Amino acid sequence: MAILEVKNVGKRFGGLQALGDVNLNVEENTCHAIIGPNGAGKSTLLNCLVGKLIPDTGSVMFDGQSVLGRKPYEINQMGISRVFQTPEIFSDLTVMENMLIPCFAKRDGAFRMHAIGSIEKDQDIVGKAEQMLIDMNLIDKREMQSSSMSRGDKRRLEIAMCLAQEPRLLLLDEPTAGMARADTNNTIDLLKQIKDERDITIAIIEHDMHVVFSLSDRITVLAQGTPLVEDTPDKIKGHPKVREAYLGESQDAA
Amino acid sequence: MDAIILQFLNGLDKGSAYALIALGLTLIFGTLGVVNFAHGALFMIGAFCSVTVQRILTLSSESLSATEKDFLGNPLKIKTPYVENWFGPEVGAALIDWSVPLAIVFAIPVMLLVGFIMERGLIKHFYKRPHADQILVTFGLAIVLQEVIKYFYGANPLPTPAPSVFVGSFDFGPLLGLDTSLAYPYWRLVYFAFSAAIIGAVFAFLQFTTFGMVVRAGMADRETVGLLGIDIDRRFTIMFGIAAAVAGLAGVMYAPINSPNYHMGMDFLVLSFVVVVVGGMGSLPGAVLAGFMLGILESLASMNEIKNILPGIDQIIIYVVAIIILLTRPRGLMGRKGVMEE
Amino acid sequence: MFGLNKRDAGLLLVVAGLALFAPFLLNPFPTDSAMAQFNAGYPDLMQRFVIFGVFAVGFNLLFGLTGYLSFGHAAFLGIGSYSAVWMFKLLGYNILPGMILSVVVSAVFALMIGYISLRRSGIYFSILTLAFAQMLFAIAYSDLIGRFFGTPITNGETGLQVYTSDPQFFHSENLPDIPHIFGQKMQSTYTLDVGAWSFDFNFGYYFCALILIAAFYLAIRIFRSPFGLMLRAVKSNQQRMNYTGLNTRPYTLAVFVISGMYAGLAGGLMASMDPLAGAERMQWTASGEVVLMTILGGAGTLIGPILGAGFIKYFENIFAKINDNVLHSWFSFMPDGLENLMVALVHPFVGKGWHLTLGLLFMLVVIFLPGGLVEGGQRIAQRLRGKKAAEKATDTSKTPAE
Numbered sequence: 001m002a003i004l005e006v007k008n009v010g011k012r013f014g015g016l017q018a019l020g021d022v023n024l025n026v027e028e029n030t031c032h033a034i035i036g037p038n039g040a041g042k043s044t045l046l047n048c049l050v051g052k053l054i055p056d057t058g059s060v061m062f063d064g065q066s067v068l069g070r071k072p073y074e075i076n077q078m079g080i081s082r083v084f085q086t087p088e089i090f091s092d093l094t095v096m097e098n099m100l101i102p103c104f105a106k107r108d109g110a111f112r113m114h115a116i117g118s119i120e121k122d123q124d125i126v127g128k129a130e131q132m133l134i135d136m137n138l139i140d141k142r143e144m145q146s147s148s149m150s151r152g153d154k155r156r157l158e159i160a161m162c163l164a165q166e167p168r169l170l171l172l173d174e175p176t177a178g179m180a181r182a183d184t185n186n187t188i189d190l191l192k193q194i195k196d197e198r199d200i201t202i203a204i205i206e207h208d209m210h211v212v213f214s215l216s217d218r219i220t221v222l223a224q225g226t227p228l229v230e231d232t233p234d235k236i237k238g239h240p241k242v243r244e245a246y247l248g249e250s251q252d253a254a
Numbered sequence: 255m256d257a258i259i260l261q262f263l264n265g266l267d268k269g270s271a272y273a274l275i276a277l278g279l280t281l282i283f284g285t286l287g288v289v290n291f292a293h294g295a296l297f298m299i300g301a302f303c304s305v306t307v308q309r310i311l312t313l314s315s316e317s318l319s320a321t322e323k324d325f326l327g328n329p330l331k332i333k334t335p336y337v338e339n340w341f342g343p344e345v346g347a348a349l350i351d352w353s354v355p356l357a358i359v360f361a362i363p364v365m366l367l368v369g370f371i372m373e374r375g376l377i378k379h380f381y382k383r384p385h386a387d388q389i390l391v392t393f394g395l396a397i398v399l400q401e402v403i404k405y406f407y408g409a410n411p412l413p414t415p416a417p418s419v420f421v422g423s424f425d426f427g428p429l430l431g432l433d434t435s436l437a438y439p440y441w442r443l444v445y446f447a448f449s450a451a452i453i454g455a456v457f458a459f460l461q462f463t464t465f466g467m468v469v470r471a472g473m474a475d476r477e478t479v480g481l482l483g484i485d486i487d488r489r490f491t492i493m494f495g496i497a498a499a500v501a502g503l504a505g506v507m508y509a510p511i512n513s514p515n516y517h518m519g520m521d522f523l524v525l526s527f528v529v530v531v532v533g534g535m536g537s538l539p540g541a542v543l544a545g546f547m548l549g550i551l552e553s554l555a556s557m558n559e560i561k562n563i564l565p566g567i568d569q570i571i572i573y574v575v576a577i578i579i580l581l582t583r584p585r586g587l588m589g590r591k592g593v594m595e596e
Numbered sequence: 597m598f599g600l601n602k603r604d605a606g607l608l609l610v611v612a613g614l615a616l617f618a619p620f621l622l623n624p625f626p627t628d629s630a631m632a633q634f635n636a637g638y639p640d641l642m643q644r645f646v647i648f649g650v651f652a653v654g655f656n657l658l659f660g661l662t663g664y665l666s667f668g669h670a671a672f673l674g675i676g677s678y679s680a681v682w683m684f685k686l687l688g689y690n691i692l693p694g695m696i697l698s699v700v701v702s703a704v705f706a707l708m709i710g711y712i713s714l715r716r717s718g719i720y721f722s723i724l725t726l727a728f729a730q731m732l733f734a735i736a737y738s739d740l741i742g743r744f745f746g747t748p749i750t751n752g753e754t755g756l757q758v759y760t761s762d763p764q765f766f767h768s769e770n771l772p773d774i775p776h777i778f779g780q781k782m783q784s785t786y787t788l789d790v791g792a793w794s795f796d797f798n799f800g801y802y803f804c805a806l807i808l809i810a811a812f813y814l815a816i817r818i819f820r821s822p823f824g825l826m827l828r829a830v831k832s833n834q835q836r837m838n839y840t841g842l843n844t845r846p847y848t849l850a851v852f853v854i855s856g857m858y859a860g861l862a863g864g865l866m867a868s869m870d871p872l873a874g875a876e877r878m879q880w881t882a883s884g885e886v887v888l889m890t891i892l893g894g895a896g897t898l899i900g901p902i903l904g905a906g907f908i909k910y911f912e913n914i915f916a917k918i919n920d921n922v923l924h925s926w927f928s929f930m931p932d933g934l935e936n937l938m939v940a941l942v943h944p945f946v947g948k949g950w951h952l953t954l955g956l957l958f959m960l961v962v963i964f965l966p967g968g969l970v971e972g973g974q975r976i977a978q979r980l981r982g983k984k985a986a987e988k989a990t991d992t993s994k995t996p997a998e
Contacts, residue, residue: 072839073843074841088836090836092832093829093832101825101826101837102841104826110842112822113823113846114821114823115818115823115824116817116818117821117822119820125822161836165841384663386659387962387966389667389722391963393958394955394962395955395959397884397951397958398955398956400951401951401955524730531727535720565738565739567740569737570738577712577727
């Protein structure tokens, strides 16, 4: 069953048709990659899914409910978490504090006035956050201020924060952009592990073909705001249209 | 009816002052991304340029009168301004009489210098700091400038008369075909014309010079302009100086309308912020439009007929209008999308 | 202790100690000595210390935690004062109803102002709060509201005060004609003479001090609560907040209202010490003052605002007393010429020049010491502890504690 259904979505900025007529189904518990050259509309599409942009036409259904017109925090509470291109974390706070926030958000919802209680005494939340840090190999950095971590660790923390919310759909926006090779490989391993161990659907936007082919079950190729083809990684690799439009050039270059 | 016209006219010069200060604030904000809480102090320094020039011109030598004696029989001390000694009594007296317009010549370099020093010495270091820090440090600077002026000039307002040619009023009554007279002080007309000229000059400068074009491009998209290899920082420093000069000149000519005092800057600043926000942050035409609009509104609301029913409404109405506009048009009258949205 | 960890409990004890022993601490010099002018243990001055402490602690909850810089917080101070004086006029001089009403009314106003202002952040928010406060100031100053009721509500320029013709419903013969709690007068003072020293113990001061301690305790709890964590998250990254399923608006509005209630409480206390309320209490200069106090002491730290409030109020009082005679006596050891030069150099910064010093000090703090006096203290402590300990201290200084 498709957990995310994108139907006839179009978005126009002034004279620029950023998205033409996008149809896309993401099946539950798969990893679906969206690739395409620069300016293909990948980020616009992603922003339409999380409530940052509202498409001019079409519909976006998550688990049978429309996400259109909802605010980002409402869509998140429905079960969609997003990882940003540059890690968005609470850089003034410690790693542990970063981890506590999504745990509270999962349990207490979008707002709860909890002004007198002590965090330390909230064993459920603290335990859950600690467990997550252990799972993600961040426990030794627990009291570190998150801004002083390496880029790879920041990415790891951001993913951990998203997972702490137990989302049904995890959206990744170029998760390895600007990373060194070693960090990229670590991130791939981490994502593979997440995919195998958890009941989670992943949608990923990525430039790096290595990342795309090592993770995804299905790939949609976007060009000039419309999907070109959608298929399994093996078929995409050999697809003449894709080679011509996109892959051919980059593989030759590599 | 005539009272309304008169208040409308009165509103023009208060509006001019708001518009000029708001224009400078917008230039600084649009180019440097800094909210300058010390901008009112620049207006105030301008007004004190008038006071200073007047004081310099009236510096006098003392001599003993040969003929006149005081009541004790001693020769009377006569003060003669040096300018009268140097240029003769008539030219000297005329210079003193015209000290406020002459102060413009004095104020331009002073204000440019103050602007450059402020930008290079202080504001520059705050571009990358949070907005709250920028507000705080310029707020601190405003207090310091205000206290320095207070130290040198005292706390009392200092009357600074306009040239005697402009003493008196122009009667708009006959001109508008009214039976009653509609006296409007000449100096206020001068002030309005002067402000209009400055506003025009700033817009022409931004519109027709290469420098202005770069600045406008920088206001729209700083990074892209930076990529073109244009030294945008230096231009912005000059722009800060110009904004300071605009505020200063607004102050110079305002001195005869309201006797300069050390806290006049802050009084104007608070309202100028409201003007900027109502006009739409980052919009130069918006700042001018809102400046005149709110100035006239304030003036109309201060009519006795209205004040008798609603005391203090002239001070209140501006804020009420500002809040209503911001609720209905969050970007202000002419604000662009994307300016200070976060 | 009281649900606090050791460090916070220690901090609370320090504040409680400072507040309770202030009459001794602030009067270190014998009454007749030349240094007596630097004593600050007078009831009305001490009351101001703690009342502004409450105000600044509340302001810091908003600014220190969320980074939203309100430039109109004095509006709530004034509203608190007016509410309290109205209770005196209607019910009588017992201050408790006044205190309650001042908190409630300022909460209502904070809810309205915050609801609108918090639609925007950054500079817009600062200017909106400034505009609201100036509007309320203008309304109070002209008593526009009173026009509609046919009776003065704020009493314009004169200020609101209690007249003998007021109803004072619960007033009776045996109750005092000045603010009191169940007959115990606010201004009653017991003076203790010990040798050359004399110490004033004022009932009103101790009442305010207890409220400060309670307010500070509550602030610590809020800082350490999940709510406080969310507020720091708002300051750090609103985008991540939204994409973590958290609605930032109710969080900021809630803390804005709490902060407004603190200011209202401070205003109510002011009126309880001196049953007057004037519009100037709401002017932007008063809002600027609490900003100065909080930043100077250390925004976002727990004890900073209290230190800042005490620091500014103390030096405001002391500096005002330093005139040229005092300066000459300080520099009298120097040769005459040099003495005069020194006096001339220092003169602009003391006496009436206090605001100049304050402005300069404030700028220096913003530029070089964004953490205020607390950060300064920490840096000195680091120096003293040596380098190795210093590295450890850097880590702890980043958690918003102390």
